[in-house]
Amino acid sequence: MNRIIKIIFLDILKNKIILAYTLILAVLAWSSFALEDNAAKGLLTILNIILFTVPLVAILFATIYLYNSSEFIELLLSQPIKRNKIWLSLFLALSASMCLAFVIAAGIPLLVYAPDNVGLMMLVIGLMITMVFVALAFLSAIITRDKAKGIGIAIMSWLYFALLFDGLVLFFLFQFSDYPIEKPMVAITALSPIDLARIEILLQLDQSAMMGYTGAIFKDFFGTTLGLIAAFLLLALWTVIPFYISLRKFRKKDL
Amino acid sequence: MIQIQNISKTFGRIEVLQNVNLSFGKGQCIALIGPNGCGKTTLIKSILGMVIPSHGNIIFNGRSIENEFVYREKIGYMPQIGRYPDNMTIGQIIEMIKHIRNSNSVLDEDLLQAFELEKLFEKQMRTLSGGTTQKVSATLAFLFNPEVLILDEPTAGLDPLASEILKEKIIREKEKGKLILITSHLLSELDDMVTQIIFMQDGKVHFHKDIPDLLQTTGEEKISKAIAKILKEKSYEPNH
Numbered sequence: 001m002n003r004i005i006k007i008i009f010l011d012i013l014k015n016k017i018i019l020a021y022t023l024i025l026a027v028l029a030w031s032s033f034a035l036e037d038n039a040a041k042g043l044l045t046i047l048n049i050i051l052f053t054v055p056l057v058a059i060l061f062a063t064i065y066l067y068n069s070s071e072f073i074e075l076l077l078s079q080p081i082k083r084n085k086i087w088l089s090l091f092l093a094l095s096a097s098m099c100l101a102f103v104i105a106a107g108i109p110l111l112v113y114a115p116d117n118v119g120l121m122m123l124v125i126g127l128m129i130t131m132v133f134v135a136l137a138f139l140s141a142i143i144t145r146d147k148a149k150g151i152g153i154a155i156m157s158w159l160y161f162a163l164l165f166d167g168l169v170l171f172f173l174f175q176f177s178d179y180p181i182e183k184p185m186v187a188i189t190a191l192s193p194i195d196l197a198r199i200e201i202l203l204q205l206d207q208s209a210m211m212g213y214t215g216a217i218f219k220d221f222f223g224t225t226l227g228l229i230a231a232f233l234l235l236a237l238w239t240v241i242p243f244y245i246s247l248r249k250f251r252k253k254d255l
Numbered sequence: 256m257i258q259i260q261n262i263s264k265t266f267g268r269i270e271v272l273q274n275v276n277l278s279f280g281k282g283q284c285i286a287l288i289g290p291n292g293c294g295k296t297t298l299i300k301s302i303l304g305m306v307i308p309s310h311g312n313i314i315f316n317g318r319s320i321e322n323e324f325v326y327r328e329k330i331g332y333m334p335q336i337g338r339y340p341d342n343m344t345i346g347q348i349i350e351m352i353k354h355i356r357n358s359n360s361v362l363d364e365d366l367l368q369a370f371e372l373e374k375l376f377e378k379q380m381r382t383l384s385g386g387t388t389q390k391v392s393a394t395l396a397f398l399f400n401p402e403v404l405i406l407d408e409p410t411a412g413l414d415p416l417a418s419e420i421l422k423e424k425i426i427r428e429k430e431k432g433k434l435i436l437i438t439s440h441l442l443s444e445l446d447d448m449v450t451q452i453i454f455m456q457d458g459k460v461h462f463h464k465d466i467p468d469l470l471q472t473t474g475e476e477k478i479s480k481a482i483a484k485i486l487k488e489k490s491y492e493p494n495h
Contacts, residue, residue, distance in 0.1 A: 003354055011340075071338035075348075077305050078334070079355055080327035254266075254306040 004076070004086065008093035012065065018101055021057050025049070025105035033113040040205065043114055043122065046106060047201055050126045051194050054102065055133040056158050062094050062137030063154040067147045074255050087138075087250045091243055095134045099127050118204045125197045125235075132193045132238045133158070138246040142253070165192045182217040189218075193238040200231045256281050256403070256434050257302060262311035264297055264458075271297045272308070273458045281402075284425070284435040286445045288482070289455035295438045296335060298455070299405055302436075303332055328358065331396035335407040335438075337388045339380040345391055346376035349398070358399055366394040369420045385412045393421055397428070404428060404435045410444060422448060442479035452478065454485075 012018055032045035069090070076086050106126060110119045140153035169188060173181070189195045203223050221227045257279045264272040271294045279285055287295050300306040302313055304320055304327065312319050315326045339348055353362070367373065370390040380388070389412050396404060406425070410418035425448055429435055439445060445452075452469060454461040462485075466478065473481040 003357070007351060007354075014342075069340065072340045074305075074338055075340070075352075076355070078303055078327065078330075078332045079352065080324050081355065082324045083304075252307055255300070 004081070004089040005093045005096075008069075008090060009097055012093060012097040015065075017061060018097060021061070022101040022105045025053070025101065026109075028053070029106040029109040033109050039113045043118060043205060046110065046122060047198070047205075049106070050122065050129060050201075051198055052162055054126060054129055055162060055194065058098050058130045058133035059137045059140070059154045059158050060151070061098070062134045063141050063151055064147075065094060066090065066137065066141035067150060077255055083251050084247065087247050091134065091138060094137075095131050098130045098134055102126050102130055118201075121204050122201060125201055128232070128235045128239070129193060129197050132235060132242075135239045135243040135246075139242040142246045142249045161192050161194045165195065169195075186217060186221050190234050193235055196231055196234055196238075200228070256316060258312075258314040259298075259302070260312040260314065262298070262301060262308045262313065264294075264301065264306060264308050271458050272301070275311075275458070275460055277453065277460060277463060279434055279436065281434055282429070282432045283451055284429045284437070284449045285451045285453060286449040286478075287436060287438040287453050287455065288440070288442065289461075293455045294458040295455055296407055299332075299407055299436065299438065302405065303327065303330065328356070328399075329402045331399060331401035331404045333389075333392045333396035333404075333406045333409055335411070337392035339388070339391070341381040342379060344377055344379050345372060345383075348380065348391065349395065352395055352398070356399055360400050363397050363400045366390075366397050366420070366424060369424070370394065370417060386414060386417065389413055390417060397424065402433055404433060406435070406437045408438055408440070410439070410441065418444075442482060443477070445478050449478070452482075454482065 028049050029046055032049070033039065033042035036042040036045065073086060073090075077083070103123070107123050110123050113119070114122070136157055137154055140157060141150050143153060144150050169185075172188070173185075189199055199218055199222055203219055222231055257277075259275055259277040262272050262275045263270065275294075275298060287298070289295055297306055301308050302315075302320075304324070312321070314320070315323075316329075318326070320326055343351070349367075370393075372390060372394060375383075375387065378387075380391075383391070389409075393406075393409060396406065404425075409421055409425070413421065422444065425435060425437070429448070429450075437445070437449065449466060451463065451465055453463045469478070469481050470476065473484045475481040475484060
């Protein structure tokens with residue numbers, strides 16, 4: 001397996017898009033710390049980058065890369081290699097290279113300007129979000145053979161998690177504002193990886209005071225060690241489940 | 256060596272293969288012929304595990320190939336249209352496959368030399384002509400000395416010199432006792448190569464015959480004429 005991962009990994013690193021991504025992310029991260037007078041404000045800016053740019057680039061790049069490597073997959077399939085191994089190698093190589101780009105670009109300024117729990121947390125959450133959206137890319141690439149459709153699905157799922165989901169939650173909040181919905185709210189957050197990440201980091205930043213009573217409930221749940229572990233497990237599930245579904249589909253795919 | 260038992264495959268509503276039963280033995284060179292879209296390539300891809308049949312079993316050396324992959328070490332496959340990563344060079348592709356297979360068996364570089372591919376090692380796959388791509392496919396299929404060779408339209412797109420080289424190579428490998436499966440539309444080419452013939456139509460096997468047997472029953476000397484005769488007889492059958 002290592003051999004195939006290495007081949008794919010080197011191929012991705014040769015790709016100029018990933019270099020451009022690293023460069024842009026680095027510029028954004030360094031400048032957001034340099035422009036603000038305190039690190040906390042810089043962290044908030046980086047938070048927004050993590051929650052919007054990173055998922056978008058991860059899901060789009062991975063989806064397009066998968067479609068473009070259809071020839072490569074076909075070639076490997078006629079060789080004595082397990083199907084699982086091909087798909088898993090692609091996943092590991094893609095997420096490793098995206099994670100490497102994130103660590104180089106955003107990880108270094110984070111650890112330089114915020115060398116505490118919050119900075120570390122941000123780094124870990126950024127890596128997990130990258131993995132989640134690479135996994136979602138695998139799912140959207142396997143659903144359809146049509147490249148345009150697959151990329152469309154990828155963009156729609158990013159739109160849904162990054163923007164629409166929040167709108168739906170707000171709508172839900174206003175509709176049911178007469179009822180005690182604070183606890184169900186915690187459960188609903190688990191339905192979006194981006195929201196999970198946002199709440200986890202906001203709680204670390206002590207901005208939860210601005211979120212009112214719901215914020216207090218969040219603090220009660222996600223603020224504890226148990227809640228922290230639960231949030232990480234949920235993010236991990238968001239990686240494992242989409243990838244597993246795509247793996248099952250890949251095993252039965254005709255090429 | 257390979258037994259195909261009751262294979263069926265449907266793509267959506269279209270039945271590409273219907274209850275195909277076949278058996279291939281060592282030392283045979285089998286031609287798989289039939290009109291376009293009769294399921295030849297699907298059958299070949301099922302043997303390779305690239306297409307997963309809806310029903311039925313394929314047995315390779317006594318073991319079902321379902322969820323297996325090691326058996327592919329013993330197969331060399333030359334696709335009809337070789338698709339390779341665009342930005343890799345010929346040399347890189349060959350290196351990569353060697354790397355992935357990691358086999359200790361002696362490499363068979365006959366075709367590599369005969370096609371003079373070493374001169375083109377630096378060329379990227381997307382710049383290659385269809386014929387040169389076919390040469391790369393053929394070289395890769397023979398490279399690891401596999402026991403079974405599956406060649407899908409091997410001479411389509413090759414120039415006369417290259418296709419002669421390939422034909423001679425196929426005959427040499429047959430004499431070594433390997434199982435060779437060829438699909439082709441050029442019946443005239445098959446005469447001096449094949450030992451058995453399978454005719455497929457609409458996803459079904461029409462007949463599977465030894466060449467001497469086929470020639471004897473039709474009273475012809477050439478495969479192409481014998482097949483033509485059988486097809487003509489068939490079309491006279493009322494309400495087929």
